[in-house]
Amino acid sequence: MNINLLHGDCLELLDSLPENSVDSIITDPPYGLSKAPDMTEVLTHWLNGDDYEHRGSGFMGKTWDSFVPGPSVWRRCLAVLKPGGHLLSFFGSRTYDLGTTAIRLAGFEIRDQIMWVYGSGFPKSHNLGRAIDKALGIKPTVIPYAEGDLHVPTSQDAKNWDGWGTALKPAHEPICVARKPFTGSVVQNVLKHGTGAMNINATRVGTETRYNPRSHNKPGGLSLNMSVCGMPEDGVGSLVSGRWPANFCHDGSEEVLNLFPHSTSNGNRSEASRQASVKGTSWLMDNHMSQEYSDSGSVARYFYCAKASKQDRDEGLHMMSETQTRNPHPTVKPTSLMAWLCRLVTPTGGVILDPFMGSGSTGKAAVIEDFDFIGMESDSDYFDIARQRIAFKQNQLHPS
Ligand SMILES: C[S@@+](CC[C@H](N)C(=O)[O-])C[C@H]1O[C@@H](n2cnc3c(N)ncnc32)[C@H](O)[C@@H]1O
Numbered sequence: 001m002n003i004n005l006l007h008g009d010c011l012e013l014l015d016s017l018p019e020n021s022v023d024s025i026i027t028d029p030p031y032g033l034s035k036a037p038d039m040t041e042v043l044t045h046w047l048n049g050d051d052y053e054h055r056g057s058g059f060m061g062k063t064w065d066s067f068v069p070g071p072s073v074w075r076r077c078l079a080v081l082k083p084g085g086h087l088l089s090f091f092g093s094r095t096y097d098l099g100t101t102a103i104r105l106a107g108f109e110i111r112d113q114i115m116w117v118y119g120s121g122f123p124k125s126h127n128l129g130r131a132i133d134k135a136l137g138i139k140p141t142v143i144p145y146a147e148g149d150l151h152v153p154t155s156q157d158a159k160n161w162d163g164w165g166t167a168l169k170p171a172h173e174p175i176c177v178a179r180k181p182f183t184g185s186v187v188q189n190v191l192k193h194g195t196g197a198m199n200i201n202a203t204r205v206g207t208e209t210r211y212n213p214r215s216h217n218k219p220g221g222l223s224l225n226m227s228v229c230g231m232p233e234d235g236v237g238s239l240v241s242g243r244w245p246a247n248f249c250h251d252g253s254e255e256v257l258n259l260f261p262h263s264t265s266n267g268n269r270s271e272a273s274r275q276a277s278v279k280g281t282s283w284l285m286d287n288h289m290s291q292e293y294s295d296s297g298s299v300a301r302y303f304y305c306a307k308a309s310k311q312d313r314d315e316g317l318h319m320m321s322e323t324q325t326r327n328p329h330p331t332v333k334p335t336s337l338m339a340w341l342c343r344l345v346t347p348t349g350g351v352i353l354d355p356f357m358g359s360g361s362t363g364k365a366a367v368i369e370d371f372d373f374i375g376m377e378s379d380s381d382y383f384d385i386a387r388q389r390i391a392f393k394q395n396q397l398h399p400s
Contacts, residue, residue, distance in 0.1 A: 001398070002351075002372040003363065003390060007383045010355035010376040014076035022080045022374065023195055023350030024088070026341050026362050028333055029099070031092035032068035042098070046071050046105055065331075068099040069356075074106030077355065083182035084189040084196025086345035088114070088175055090333070096174045108178035114247045116337065119255025120307055121170035129162030171256075175341070177247070194347040202343040204242030205303050243301050245344065249337065252304040260299040305336035308361070315364075316392020317385065327385050329359035338365035346371050360386025367393045 006013045037054050045052040054067035068091070077087060087108060091099040100110055132153045182189045182196060189196040250256045312335050313327040338361050346352055350371055354362040357375035359382050366373035367390060375390070377383040 001367065001370060001394070003367070003394065004372075004374045005357070005360075005363070005383070005387055005390070006374070006376045007378075007380060008376065009378050011073055011076065013376045014073070014080060014355060017080040017353075017374070019079050020082045020193075021351065022085060022353045023082060023371075024086050024342070024346040025077050025081060025353045025355070026088045026338065026345070027354045027356050028090040028331065028358065028362070029069050029073075029356040030065040030067065031090075031331075032066060032095045032098065033092055034066040037067070043101075046102065068095050069102060071102045071105040073355065074103050074108065077353070078107050078180055080353065081180045082193045082195045083180055084186070084193055085180050086111075086195070086198070087178040087180070088341050088345060089178070090116075090173055090175050093170065093172060093174060096176070100176045100178075103176060103178050107181070109181050110176065111179050112177035112247050114175040114177060114249065114341075115172050116175060116249050116251075117172045117256055118251035118307055119171065119253030120251070123165070123167050123169040125165035125167040128164040128166075129158050129160075132158040132161055177345075194350065198344050199346075200245060201240070203245040203303070203340055204240065205245060205301060206242040209239055209241050245340075246302050249303040249305070249340070250299070251306050253306070257299050303340055305334050305340070308332040308334040313359070316389045319388055319392060324385075327359050327389070329382055329385065332359055333361040335361055335365050335368065338362050339369050342366055342369045342371055357386050358382050360389045363390040364393045367397060 006016075032054070034054065037052070042052045049071075051070045051072050052067070074087075081087065087103065089099065089103065096113075104110060133155075135153050136155060136158060179196070182193075186196045313329075313332045314325060317325050317327060342352055342362070342365050346369075351374065352362065352366045352371050353374045353376075355376045357363060357377040360375060360377075363373045363375045363386060373390070375386060377386055
């Protein structure tokens with residue numbers, strides 16, 4: 001297994017990789033959660049082939065997060081990706097449109113969107129009733145609306161706006177599924193480059209054996225089991241293990257489970273049954289990473305893994321120094337989710353690139369799944385943490 005970690009700006013580093021050399025790109029770039037820019041200005045820059053520079057601070061005051069990557073990064077990604085290679089990129093719900101527009105402008109084909117749903121987000125909402133109430137206690141009691149237009153609030157205003165806010169609770173992050181265009185058929189491309197398709201069997205959900213009956217035996221000519229086995233093209237029945245992966249996954253939290261009408265949080269599978277079903281299903285290696293549920297509820301149809309646990313975030317950091325034992329990255333992705341994504345779009349033994357590696361969760365997942373990995377990160381502290389987390393997993397799984 002080859003692991004190549006590069007410290008620096010991916011815009012420059014990407015030029016050092018050979019064209020058509022990478023099998024998949026799986027990344028979690030800056031979400032651009034600072035003040036919304038003037039869209040006409042952004043798009044004018046992008047359509048002219050320039051970068052747009054946004055000067056602001058993003059999530060938790062991090063300047064690297066101030067704006068989504070523009071088309072120039074994705075153009076370089078397109079060049080190094082093999083024809084038919086997939087790009088999976090997380091985005092924030094607010095800036096997904098901008099992020100994917102940049103990916104489209106770079107020449108990618110958008111294929112789908114995977115929704116990752118979780119229960120642990122907090123709304124950043126402005127409580128209007130409380131804000132007005134607070135203003136009442138300030139002298140002079142005026143709220144400037146615009147120059148020369150001052151509104152004098154009353155206690156009735158505070159009552160009227162009680163219960164009003166400005167934001168919803170964040171509960172999902174979309175993942176853009178894009179692919180580098182290719183010529184010829186997908187079969188020709190897969191045979192030539194190994195890329196262009198998704199590894200459905202390696203990402204099936206659950207472990208039960210299911211039979212996909214011949215489609216023409218069913219009323220209406222369609223398989224009743226299509227969600228399990230996909231639309232049968234040849235009408236021939238086959239046995240499969242687990243359900244067809246959906247473009248929806250979740251964190252298994254009570255909050256999300258409660259959204260499903262028939263959920264049963266029966267996560268107490270025996271260790272033997274867990275071990276028997278580790279590879280190619282949603283049940284993942286580290287017990288702490290993912291919870292499990294029986295297949296009796298509708299929620300079990302979807303891949304799930306909890307948000308990154310402390311153990312997952314910090315694993316291996318004690319090797320770095322006695323003081324740096326915590327991973328302080330604010331946006332660590334869970335390894336089991338990254339591993340599922342790696343398996344979905346990377347051919348066996350393929351090379352995965354993450355140009356916005358952060359603390360290295362994609363790399364750690366690539367090691368677990370036996371893929372080669374190239375990671376890029378501009379921040380030296382995060383780079384060191386990524387190096388340690390990935391090296392620890394390598395040593396653990398492949399001690400030399
Ligand atoms: C959202 S974080 C990725 C977090 C990662 N998924 C994890 O689990 O730790 C994005 C990362 O991209 C890095 N970054 C931003 N701009 C970059 C650039 N031009 N080149 C390389 N890295 C960059 C930031 O420093 C940040 O660590």
